[in-house]
Amino acid sequence: MKITCIAVDDEPLALELLTKFINQTSFLELVGKFSNAIEALSFLNQNPVQLIFMDIQMPDLSGMELARILDGKKNSDKTRIIFCTAYHQFAIEGYKVDALDYLLKPYSYEEFLAAASKAYQYFERATQSDKPQIRQDSQAKPEYIFLKVEYQLVKVMLQDITHVEAYKDYVKVHLKSKPNPILSLTSMKNMEELLPSEKFMRVHRSFIVSLDHIDSVSKNVIQIGNHQISVGDNYKDQFLEFLSKWIS
Numbered sequence: 001m002k003i004t005c006i007a008v009d010d011e012p013l014a015l016e017l018l019t020k021f022i023n024q025t026s027f028l029e030l031v032g033k034f035s036n037a038i039e040a041l042s043f044l045n046q047n048p049v050q051l052i053f054m055d056i057q058m059p060d061l062s063g064m065e066l067a068r069i070l071d072g073k074k075n076s077d078k079t080r081i082i083f084c085t086a087y088h089q090f091a092i093e094g095y096k097v098d099a100l101d102y103l104l105k106p107y108s109y110e111e112f113l114a115a116a117s118k119a120y121q122y123f124e125r126a127t128q129s130d131k132p133q134i135r136q137d138s139q140a141k142p143e144y145i146f147l148k149v150e151y152q153l154v155k156v157m158l159q160d161i162t163h164v165e166a167y168k169d170y171v172k173v174h175l176k177s178k179p180n181p182i183l184s185l186t187s188m189k190n191m192e193e194l195l196p197s198e199k200f201m202r203v204h205r206s207f208i209v210s211l212d213h214i215d216s217v218s219k220n221v222i223q224i225g226n227h228q229i230s231v232g233d234n235y236k237d238q239f240l241e242f243l244s245k246w247i248s
Contacts, residue, residue, distance in 0.1 A: 003116075003123055005051035006032040008040045008066075009084065010058045014105065018053055018084060021112045027120050037061040041069065049079055051100075051119050056085040067099065080122065082115050098189055101148070114146060114153050122193055145194050147173065147184040154182065158199060162213040162224050164191050166206040174227070176213070203239050204232035217243060 005028050009015040015033060022030045031049060034040040038061050040052070052070075056063040067081050086105040100122060101115040146153045156173065165172040165181070166188050172181035173191075192202050202208050207229050209222055216223040220231040231239050 001027060001120070001124060001127065002029045003027060003050050003119060004029050004031050004048070005053060006030070006034065006040060006043065006049050007053045008034045008037055008058075008063065009055040010035050011055070014055065014084070021109055022053065024109070025113065025116055028116060037063060037066040041066055044070070044079070050123060052079065052081045053084055053103075054081055056083055071098065080119060082119065098187055100190070102185075118146065125193065147182065148186065149182055149184050154184075156182070158196070159212070161195070161200075162210050163227065163229065164188070164195075164200075164208040176225075201235075201239065201242060203235045204230060205234075211242070 005022060007015060007018040007022060007030065009018055012035070015035060019030060019033050022028045028051075031047065032040070032043050034043065037054070037058050040054070041061070043049075044052075054063040054066070063081075063083060063085075070079055070081070080100040082101045082103060083099050084103045084105060084107070101118050103111060103115055143159070144155050144157045147156055148154075156175070160175045160177050162174045162176050165174065167183065170183050170185050171188060171191055172183055174181045188202070188205070188208065191208055192200075195208060199212060200208050200210055203222065209224060209229060213224050214222055215225065220236065222229045222231065
């Protein structure tokens with residue numbers, strides 16, 4: 001699978017490095033590079049693109065402003081953004097516009113590849129969800145995810161995650177193997193996309209639970225270890241459908 005992408009950066013050297021990294025990544029297909037966001041927007045209005053690697057601070061139209069424009073479009077779920085910037089203070093704002101990832105300049109190819117691989121996993125899941133749901137037990141399932149914790153990527157085994165909790169601009173990922181949750185700068189929407197739907201379920205605006213780790217259910221309250229998690233009104237029907245299968 002090839003992911004179509006563009007690079008947007010007003011600094012010539014940064015744009016050159018970004019395009020170099022894209023071109024040496026086998027699953028990325030560079031379809032355009034731009035030195036300002038206005039040119040990029042004009043191209044995006046005429047051409048479908050899956051992924052944008054983009055600087056934030058640019059003249060005339062910033063990367064953040066372009067992200068907000070794209071977020072209002074009907075196909076915003078088809079185009080994802082990875083921000084590439086020298087200013088770490090933009091990280092929280094970047095996740096508020098649901099950026100897929102955030103690269104802090106100067107970044108290495110290893111860091112770039114980790115972000116690109118996250119995009120690959122996202123679009124692979126999206127492609128599978130668009131296909132007829134035919135179960136293939138022999139197909140390999142992902143066993144772990146990578147989460148950005150401070151300035152490093154941490155490998156987290158899926159079977160170790162008991163539940164995920166929203167916490168301001170972060171998420172708390174509760175693990176069976178650790179007494180304290182890990183704190184990752186990402187959104188609940190991104191976590192919902194990362195975690196396989198057959199194993200995890202969003203039950204509240206602020207909670208995603210591991211179905212394997214549910215100990216008991218009482219009315220609209222889920223018990224996982226010492227944690228009690230309420231099922232939100234908007235999620236009750238989906239959870240009750242799962243529960244009916246669980247009971248039977």
